[in-house]
Structure formats: structure tokens, C-alpha cells
Amino acid sequence: MDALYGLERGLPARLDAPNHSISFDADTIAKALVNIYQKKYGNGSPDIEPTLFEKTKEILSGAVNKGVAGQRSGKTSDAFIHALTHSTDVFSAFRVHNMQSKIASYLVDSKGKLKPFGQFVKDVKPYITHQNRQWLQTEYDTAVRRAHLAADWQRFEDEKDVLPNLEWKPSTSPNPGEDHKPYWGTVLPVDHEFWNQHRPGDRWNCKCSLRNTDKQRTAIPVEHFYKNTGPQKGLDTNPGTTGEIFSTSHPYFPENCGVCPFNKGVGKLFAALVGGEKHCGDCVKVDEICNKNEKKAAFVQQRRQEYEQYKNDPDYVDVDFDTNTGAVKAWHKDHKNGDPRPYLTHLTANGSGFKSLELEKFCVEQLFKMGNSVIGLPEGLPKPCRPGETLTFYTALDILLNGVRMEIRSITKNKGYYYWPLLQKNEQLKKWNDENPNDPADSVMLYFHDPAMFSRLKVKDGITHYLNKGELYKRRIHNYIKHVYCVVSGVMRIYKFDVK
16 A cells, blocks of 8 residues: 555655644544454454544545535535545445454464453554554545545536636646656647546646646647556546546455455355456445444434433433443432432342442443443432321332333342242332323343343243232232343343233
């Protein structure tokens, strides 16, 4: 890539030194390295690391917007600009996949063993620094120039009845290269085939330009026309006619659909057998990858708004947000305030003692790490009472999990089929629903701090026992529990059981 971008040692003086104003911030790099180290994304993965992808998209779409600013003509429609930014989105997807695969190659040592995270970061730093600065800066600068040229070309098409020719203007670089000098001053019609093979912007870091004119056409510098190697890889199309900032000849793109990292299953095998021209820009599978990450970005942004709501609410404390997963956590300051249960000790099978609130917080912390929105709710308000009467409170439930209100019960003893906890929580749901008919609840969460106590079969049998054979059946009590969620300490998933 250094050779393509003109960044190798022995670089001709014509290239301007990059100013490094465009790069990934340290937080983006750190999150990407953690994700890749945890093997969520890497070499062979059909997915792309979302933090790098969104940042790359943001940078290159910003380049497009900068390039077309003030250059719009009647033909430079919103649809055309969308085509340009879509092309940089596609480029970003393949760029990030290439980058994460290279980063993943630093994960193991010469013996094939996973390196400690600190060593991995140290080893991969030189590659990231170079890729992040020189390459990204070159791509950004070129995207700005080609977006500008694309908008210009749309204007040239609009005005060719009055200004039928194009003139190749000299480079504005203080140290221009020799490859385009022979074409400076060339004047040819807008529709001339010459512009399909040579034009400003078809070399990396090119700073030549075109202007439309009514000057007389000139001769083609034939001796250079045939000697020149033509456009460089990634720049061999006219963005003003194709709507592509970078072409698919760039090394980030696969040679064909059969080796595309986003083409999976039978489709990949078929493509490998029959070949055919690649069509990355309008490939459904590439669009799925881009849209998947766009949807995730929109989801994270929505969760960020939820986080800001709780962060700015003085009634909530310990508010936290994960910018990668969109997880949100917050506790109402009155959660369990005045409730005697936090002081009751639950002994686990190994003899460890935990307060009920401690176990609840363990559960909430794990839910947060899974990427959920989990909010600790306030206690119920006191009910009106006369002097001398015992103070009672309205019923409260423990948490909102992704918007679903529910009660948590920690399982710390091997209690048969767990139907007693379900029976007790059903009574609590009944009270809540009676007091809040417009906001009914139907879910209970069981938290297993000791993983050995959890068994899916046992939970299923417990639900059956609770419904058909236990106290619920004997007492003819109405069932309010429709869903039982189970969280097991150290297991990063939620088990959901429907109660029927």
C-alpha cells in the first residue's frame, strides 16, 4: 500500500507531507483492539469491527461532503451524493475487514499461543500508527479531491452546450510529479474518449484539476498517451459518471466474489466455480454488512439518548453507558431504601454469604456487560394511613430490562424445582398489577450466583410443577407470570422460558 500511495522510502519530492489531521482517536483504537483480542472480529470473520467501521465511514463521508461543498449543479442531486457516500461506505467495509485481519495476525506468538493483551498491543502499534495516519490521510485527501472532481463533472455535463471542452490544469502541488505533466494544457471535448483513460484524480495524491472552456481543442500528446500506465488501482473510474469515489481494483477489495469475505455459504462456492465480474458496489451481501452496522449505530445512538436521560436525572446514580454495545445501567437513589431485605444474608452452596441487594447488583452488572439496558427502580411510595396504623407501601418491582419491568429472585439453595420462588413472585406481580392496571408486569428473573444450581431442564420442570402440581394449582391462584428469565453468573446470555 505504501508503494501505491507513494509513501515508500525513496519517495519523490513531489508528494506533500501528510499533515496527519485525519486519524482514529485513541478510544476508537482501544475498543477495536479489545474486540479483536476477544476474537469477536478478525481474520476469517464475515463481520466487521463496528467501532472502526463507523469511524471510517464518518471520516470518508465527511471527505465527500467537503469535496462537493459549493460545487453542486443541477445534476449534482442528493441521489448522486448518496451514491458517492455509499461507495465510501462499501470501501470502508473492505478497508476495515482488511485492517482487522492484519491486526488479528499479531494475536499469537511464533508458537501459535495467544499473546498477553499488553504484548499484543505493543506488537501491533507500529502497523496501526502507519495505517491510521499515512494511509487514512491519503485516502481522505484523495476522497475530497475525487468528490470535488465528481461534482465538477456533473457541472461540465450541464454546461457543455456553452462550454464544450475541458482543459487539464496544472497541479497545485509545490512538487508535482512527472506522470501528468505532459497532459497539462490539453483541451478536448467533454465526451472525448481520452477522459475515460486519463484525467486528474487518477493517481494517488494528484492535485491536478479540470475546468470547462470554449478554447479550441488541442492535440493529444500521443507519445505519452500510450506509454503511460494509466490510472492507479482504486482510481480507474470517473467518479462523475460512476458515482464511485474508489473503484474495486483497490487492493482492499477481493479479486472476485469467490474469495470475498462477506460472501458466505453456497453463494461463495458458486462464485468460485463460475467466476464472473465482481459488483461490490451493488452487492446485496455487502449492503447487508453495511446496513447491519448502520442499524447498530442507530441503536447505540438511541441508547445514548436513554443514558443522557438518566445521567441528567438527579434521582439516578451510578449511571453508566457502553459506547460499543449501547448498554445502559442506572440505579434509582431510593432503590431498596428502607427495605429490610438487603440486610438478609443468603448462603450459597459453598457457604459464601451475600445480602440480597449484593446478589441483585451482581445480576445487574452482568446484564450490563451483555449489552442490555438495565435500570434499578425505586421503592414503592407509602400508602395513606391514619395515625396509629401500620405504615405500608405500594408494591415495587426491581428493574427495567430493555424496557420490560420485572422482579429479580436470587436462587442460592437447591430448592426442589424452584416453584416456591415463582409462587412468591407471582403474588408480588398480582399486587403490582392490581395497583397499576395500566402498566401490568408479567416477568420474573431468576439469578443463579452459583452456576452449578442452574439447569434448563430443572427450570422447565419447575414451571410445570408450579402451574400444574404446586400450590398455585391447589389454591386456585391466577398465574401472572408469563416469562421467566434466568441469568447465570459468568454465562453471557439470558435464558428465557415462556410460562404456558
